[in-house]
Amino acid sequence: MTGSKRAGKPKRVDWPARFSELAASASIPWMERFYQAGTVAAGTALADVPMVALDLETTGLEPHNNAIVSIGLVPFSLDRIRVSGARYWVVQPRRRLDPESVLIHRITHEELESAPRFSAVLPELLEALAGRVVVVHYRHIERPFLDQVCRRWTGAGLEFPLIDTMLLEGWALRRNRSLARRLGERIGFRKRKSLRLAACRQRYHLPTYTAHHAMTDALATAELFQAQVAYHFRRGLGVDRIWM
Amino acid sequence: MEVEQLEIREHLRRHPPFSFLSEEDLNRVSMAVEISYFRADSHILCLGQEIADLHYIRQGSVEVFRSNGEFYNRLGEGEIFGQISLIARRSVRYPVRAHEDTLIYFIPDSVFSDLCRRNEAFADFVEVEDRTRMRHAGLQSRAGTEMMTTRVERLVQREAVMLPGSASVTEAARRMTDDGVSAMLVCADDPPSGQPQLLGIVTDSDLRRRVLAEDLPGATPLAEVMSESLVSVEADDYLFAALLAMLKHNVHHLPVMRRLKPVGVIDLADLVGHETRNSLFVVRNIHEQEDLDGLVQLLPDVRGSFVRMVNEGATANMVGSAVATIGRALKQRLLEMAEARLGPPPVPYCFVAHGSMARDEQSLVTDQDNALILDDTFDRAEHDGYFRALAESVCDGLAELRYPYCKGKIMATNPDLRQPLAVWKQRFAEWIGKPDRPNLLKSSIFFDLDGVHGQTQYADSLKQWIADRASRSPAFLGCLAHNAQTRTPPLGFFRDFVLEKSGRHQDFLDLKRRGMAPMVDVIRVHALASASVAQNSFRRLDDIQAAGFLTGSMIADLRDSMEFIAGTQYRHQAENLERGIEPDNRVNPVTLNTFDRRNLKDAFRVLANAQRFLRLRYRVVKV
Numbered sequence: 001m002t003g004s005k006r007a008g009k010p011k012r013v014d015w016p017a018r019f020s021e022l023a024a025s026a027s028i029p030w031m032e033r034f035y036q037a038g039t040v041a042a043g044t045a046l047a048d049v050p051m052v053a054l055d056l057e058t059t060g061l062e063p064h065n066n067a068i069v070s071i072g073l074v075p076f077s078l079d080r081i082r083v084s085g086a087r088y089w090v091v092q093p094r095r096r097l098d099p100e101s102v103l104i105h106r107i108t109h110e111e112l113e114s115a116p117r118f119s120a121v122l123p124e125l126l127e128a129l130a131g132r133v134v135v136v137h138y139r140h141i142e143r144p145f146l147d148q149v150c151r152r153w154t155g156a157g158l159e160f161p162l163i164d165t166m167l168l169e170g171w172a173l174r175r176n177r178s179l180a181r182r183l184g185e186r187i188g189f190r191k192r193k194s195l196r197l198a199a200c201r202q203r204y205h206l207p208t209y210t211a212h213h214a215m216t217d218a219l220a221t222a223e224l225f226q227a228q229v230a231y232h233f234r235r236g237l238g239v240d241r242i243w244m
Numbered sequence: 245m246e247v248e249q250l251e252i253r254e255h256l257r258r259h260p261p262f263s264f265l266s267e268e269d270l271n272r273v274s275m276a277v278e279i280s281y282f283r284a285d286s287h288i289l290c291l292g293q294e295i296a297d298l299h300y301i302r303q304g305s306v307e308v309f310r311s312n313g314e315f316y317n318r319l320g321e322g323e324i325f326g327q328i329s330l331i332a333r334r335s336v337r338y339p340v341r342a343h344e345d346t347l348i349y350f351i352p353d354s355v356f357s358d359l360c361r362r363n364e365a366f367a368d369f370v371e372v373e374d375r376t377r378m379r380h381a382g383l384q385s386r387a388g389t390e391m392m393t394t395r396v397e398r399l400v401q402r403e404a405v406m407l408p409g410s411a412s413v414t415e416a417a418r419r420m421t422d423d424g425v426s427a428m429l430v431c432a433d434d435p436p437s438g439q440p441q442l443l444g445i446v447t448d449s450d451l452r453r454r455v456l457a458e459d460l461p462g463a464t465p466l467a468e469v470m471s472e473s474l475v476s477v478e479a480d481d482y483l484f485a486a487l488l489a490m491l492k493h494n495v496h497h498l499p500v501m502r503r504l505k506p507v508g509v510i511d512l513a514d515l516v517g518h519e520t521r522n523s524l525f526v527v528r529n530i531h532e533q534e535d536l537d538g539l540v541q542l543l544p545d546v547r548g549s550f551v552r553m554v555n556e557g558a559t560a561n562m563v564g565s566a567v568a569t570i571g572r573a574l575k576q577r578l579l580e581m582a583e584a585r586l587g588p589p590p591v592p593y594c595f596v597a598h599g600s601m602a603r604d605e606q607s608l609v610t611d612q613d614n615a616l617i618l619d620d621t622f623d624r625a626e627h628d629g630y631f632r633a634l635a636e637s638v639c640d641g642l643a644e645l646r647y648p649y650c651k652g653k654i655m656a657t658n659p660d661l662r663q664p665l666a667v668w669k670q671r672f673a674e675w676i677g678k679p680d681r682p683n684l685l686k687s688s689i690f691f692d693l694d695g696v697h698g699q700t701q702y703a704d705s706l707k708q709w710i711a712d713r714a715s716r717s718p719a720f721l722g723c724l725a726h727n728a729q730t731r732t733p734p735l736g737f738f739r740d741f742v743l744e745k746s747g748r749h750q751d752f753l754d755l756k757r758r759g760m761a762p763m764v765d766v767i768r769v770h771a772l773a774s775a776s777v778a779q780n781s782f783r784r785l786d787d788i789q790a791a792g793f794l795t796g797s798m799i800a801d802l803r804d805s806m807e808f809i810a811g812t813q814y815r816h817q818a819e820n821l822e823r824g825i826e827p828d829n830r831v832n833p834v835t836l837n838t839f840d841r842r843n844l845k846d847a848f849r850v851l852a853n854a855q856r857f858l859r860l861r862y863r864v865v866k867v
Contacts, residue, residue, distance in 0.1 A: 080350070081280065083252065083276070083279065206303065207347065216251060219250075219251075222279075
């Protein structure tokens, strides 16, 4: 993990304006199309926001040293998760996978040999993300990795608004805990509740899925976000209150 | 998108009507699913709303209401709703609310309609508007709930986790933790056949109770702490059978076998997750009651579960064994209560059920037939006071629970039926060795027996002994065969029935006396001849077929007839209960439709032929 990521509150970005800027400066047609598709206006109610849950499985946590192994995404709204629009790719990392991550991601070497390079799926991936707000669980993987990969292939990074269900869960847990618990945590003897995807889902009585598969995790994240909104937020809440 | 990666498909696959789909269709459905989360108490379908999808409950539960707001039904994981509005192309009439936090899969109308058109089993399942009105459609076609139509293998999600008996408990605990299972199978160290031979099972609770609580070292071999597993289910058994086996033996885990090879473990939680509202859980409540009053209070539940099973289309075999399992649990609990009051028995004993309970084919209308097998050290003067009190306590309790006293005094309260094992063997030896017909007619009920409580191995050894003896005694079989022909099926009844319509005196049909009982008699003769120790008539037919005593088509006919006669009897009793009257065996033929009448007539004809065949097969031998 890089040291910088926990530094301070994430800064607020005016995403629609930022997208116009980026569209104007983009040199590659499919990147230009991605930015041109734009993003919803800042005050749009959550109920009206088209979203896409995204999950990358990677060989590690650092975009500079680790590679993407697989990508899963599923488009959704607060009312429906559309499995028919789900996409899943296994991609060839630059380096060979060590046996351990093969085990974790349940992807075999044969699968990898026949898989395309990431550059080949990037245009398609951006098309699937275009016009939608990306939802991930733990914001320090998907965006930094995609940014890094785009930088490597096109010379320009990738920016987009993001909703992080892990961050939302942290907020919700902090908001709902008792004074005693807060004090206990400050002194340091109360165990913090887990923010792992499976643990978060359990709090909303969502089913247990097999973890570490990009497609399943993307689906799991979309379901979790629906549940979090049902519990903690108004459907009319402006998306800019929780995206970053 | 690789659909096999999706959890969605694996979940759908385990629940009807999706369990009836081909792989290809299952893939199509899974790919078309849309998902939404509903917090507890939120509305899923509102009255008058237009509906465009079939709703499938992936997790949680919902409550269905009538349009006047009255509660109608609760549905749980794997169940569907909204199909009625979809099929009828009308707006929602039964609003639905999330009872718990619920995850719904929506299956678009286009996909749903297409499946209904192309897959008959799927269409049949969803088109039954109100399942409580559903009735058997005949001998062959039979819809049912998932417990009765889903096979055990569908719930076995992983291969059996297995270790040899010499492995340490620490190793087992590690494997169980790594594999995320709550039970593992123990197999023989060096199976002679080369394939794993099941010795027993070790569960989380065994490790807690037998290892940790006893302070045993981690190196203790598994074989010392396992439960020797005598009970298992076959992968192609129905879930229902697995549930019955667990309830009957009071265990929470069962090894799943496929032709002698262990393939997995199924636990009660799997089944509970599958069908939380199963009526058979009344059996668990029986074991929790503290006194007779508590048991009496459960009677409405017992009867309710019977009605529900019949209405849900359970086969007669399932209903019969469920009723017997409930009856057995009641007896066991009464005996435990009596022992608690009277103290431990002075000598070991086995409480035995005779008749329909022993055969696992009980109905609600049955009197109590039971007896006691005592240890051979039994001394009447010294010990009988205890057993008389025990028998009275149980038989009186059973009478309170609507099992009337046996008119023929076949009850443990009869001192003649409290005998040591040796005396019982002697008595059976006389019946078999010097059979005379009147005597046998009275005693044939004793030949169906099953241990209910205590030293059930006494009953097992008696069964085995009887099977060995009887199969080698042609005179006995001839006599028994002759008796089995005395009660003829009411074939003429159907001729009379035609006349009745023109105004003659109306008659009732006693399905038990004229149908079930003679059928059971016929099957018993063949079963004893083929040295079968089975008591259940369907199991006996299996053994008879295996022994080659009857042809496959004869067996199939008998099976269908038995099923139909018993099924008609059960439906009649369920209707009695629904109309608020005490159930009986007297069917008014006017209430049967033409279809049922024709089937019943066929069933009786099969019975009459089977009786004629007995005459040819077993000669009456003069002794």
